[in-house]
Amino acid sequence: MATIFYSSLIGALFFFGPALAAIAIRRSLAIPWQLLLLGVCLVYGVFPLLLAWGGLSLAESYGCEADITMYECPRNAALGDWVTGMTFAHWGAIITIPSGLLGAIGLIISIVLKAARSQAGEPASANSAAAFYRSRRHKVIAGVCRAVAQRLSLSVLGVRIGTIALTLVAPGFGGLLYLWVWLAFPLEPVSSSFEPPTYEG
Numbered sequence: 001m002a003t004i005f006y007s008s009l010i011g012a013l014f015f016f017g018p019a020l021a022a023i024a025i026r027r028s029l030a031i032p033w034q035l036l037l038l039g040v041c042l043v044y045g046v047f048p049l050l051l052a053w054g055g056l057s058l059a060e061s062y063g064c065e066a067d068i069t070m071y072e073c074p075r076n077a078a079l080g081d082w083v084t085g086m087t088f089a090h091w092g093a094i095i096t097i098p099s100g101l102l103g104a105i106g107l108i109i110s111i112v113l114k115a116a117r118s119q120a121g122e123p124a125s126a127n128s129a130a131a132f133y134r135s136r137r138h139k140v141i142a143g144v145c146r147a148v149a150q151r152l153s154l155s156v157l158g159v160r161i162g163t164i165a166l167t168l169v170a171p172g173f174g175g176l177l178y179l180w181v182w183l184a185f186p187l188e189p190v191s192s193s194f195e196p197p198t199y200e201g
Contacts, residue, residue, distance in 0.1 A: 012176045013095045017041045017103025023183050025110045034114070038107040045100020048092035055086025133188035134181075142182040 020041055024034045055071075058064070064073040064083050071083040134143035145163055149156040167175055 010095060013092070014099050016044060016096075017099035017101070018106060019103075019180050021103045021106030021110065023180070024107055026185065027183075028114075031111055031114055031118075034107050034111050038104055038111070041100045041103035041107060043100075045097045045104070046093070048089045048096055051086050051092075052088070052090035055083050055089070059083045059087065134185050142178075143187065144178055144181045144185075147185065148181075 020037045023029075024037050029037075058079070059066075059071055059073070062073045062075050062079055062083075064071045064080060069084070069088075071080045071087065073079040073083065134147045140160070145159040146156055148154070149159045163178060167178065
């Protein structure tokens with residue numbers, strides 16, 4: 001169980017940057033919002049290094065000394081655990097730097113293309129990049145399961161049971177995947193009256 005949890009956590013940390021870029025692209029967000037997400041990706045990439053630098057600064061300020069893998073702080077014993085955790089956080093950069101970099105590249109490309117379309121006078125459609133829409137009329141929470149069922153011609157009940165099972169087995173991965181689909185794909189247009197047949201069984 002612990003292996004599944006940590007695998008889900010590592011996967012979520014790695015796909016954070018690309019997921020932000022995908023949300024910006026699929027939702028066709030305005031350039032200021034994409035610039036904000038670009039800043040988030042850049043900060044996310046270097047955050048473990050900033051955390052480690054903060055830990056080393058704390059260790060120096062409080063006279064903490066390294067003992068193989070632990071820091072001991074004579075003035076404040078409880079501070080040693082915090083300094084140790086912060087100092088060794090730099091290993092997280094192995095995951096966050098590639099993730100932040102991929103997200104930043106995707107956002108930069110999206111911003112450049114959006115700016116070029118804007119200069120060319122092309123109309124921007126907020127939902128033009130959507131592969132499918134979340135169901136507006138048949139939803140329990142956000143219409144995600146109904147959209148997946150329609151797209152893949154599956155049973156809505158089966159998709160919902162699978163979603164619940166995935167969330168229970170791998171809460172980090174299942175929950176974040178559901179949240180990402182919720183954010184990345186818009187609701188179907190109000191004027192949309194046609195829905196592909198879906199198996200309800």
